[in-house]
Amino acid sequence: MVCMSCESTNDVIDFYIEDEKIILCVDCRVKLWTSKTSVKSAGRPSLGKTKKVSLTLPEEDWEWIEEQAKGNRSKLLRRLINQEQSPESRWDNNACLGYALLGAKALGYREEDIKVLTRAIYNQFDIISVTEAKEKYNKSPF
């Protein structure tokens, strides 16, 4: 893991303040803790550099953002950025094929059958969206 404040990898851990995910190295944790307890800084310590952003989006995207943000757009953006940077949460067609391949191997499928299966899944990528595929699975009896 990489520190979200200084990009160091020295003893980095992730934790939550309220329901916001924070990823900090040991030095930034000390800074955070000392700034939090210092008399000078009332309220939240700084999570890093602040930059102003102007963003143009369709009305429905803004509606979605306001609904998700619940009054705190910065927090929503930090969460989305963390999510996007986490390889675990990013959708990947090859990762999906990898899971299928491992499952088929675990069941003792022959090499030939695995090839047929992964090709069949691969062909669906162009036809069915990730959302539709998820819905298909959720509604299936499996």
Ligand SMILES: [Zn+2]
């Ligand atoms: Zn740091």
